[in-house]
Amino acid sequence: MTLQLMVAAAFGVAGVVALTLAVVHERRMQAHRRDGVSYSAATLRRDGGWRREDLFAPEGLAHQRQASRFGVAGAVLLIAGLIAWMVLGTR
Numbered sequence: 084m085t086l087q088l089m090v091a092a093a094f095g096v097a098g099v100v101a102l103t104l105a106v107v108h109e110r111r112m113q114a115h116r117r118d119g120v121s122y123s124a125a126t127l128r129r130d131g132g133w134r135r136e137d138l139f140a141p142e143g144l145a146h147q148r149q150a151s152r153f154g155v156a157g158a159v160l161l162i163a164g165l166i167a168w169m170v171l172g173t174r
Contacts (some may be wrong), residue, residue, distance in 0.1 A: 086165070086171055087174075090167045090171060091165070091168035095160075095161060098163075098164060099157070100161030101153045101154075101157030101160055102153070102158075105153035105154035108146045108147075108148040108149040108150035109147075112139065112150060113126075115139055115142045116138060116143060116144070118139060120138050125138045125139070128129045128135070129146075133147070153158075
């Protein structure tokens with residue numbers, strides 16, 4: 084295996100793990116919707132239900148923050164893997 088492949092794959096795997104954790108936290112967030120709030124009412128909105136205490140219980144909002152953190156981290160790791168692939172490929 085080349086250094087290019089190992090570094091890019093490490094970033095890629097870490098990114099996929101982070102994105103998987105983001106989805107897990109998003110699903111857990113949905114489990115903490117307020118009574119009477121449907122999935123579509125909570126998520127298919129212009130604001131996406133972001134930080135809405137009238138839609139989610141405090142536990143759901145905590146999962147929402149974790150999902151956001153892991154989602155951003157996963158995207159950054161995937162982009163870093165792509166950049167590493169390109170930079171190490173030119174050597």
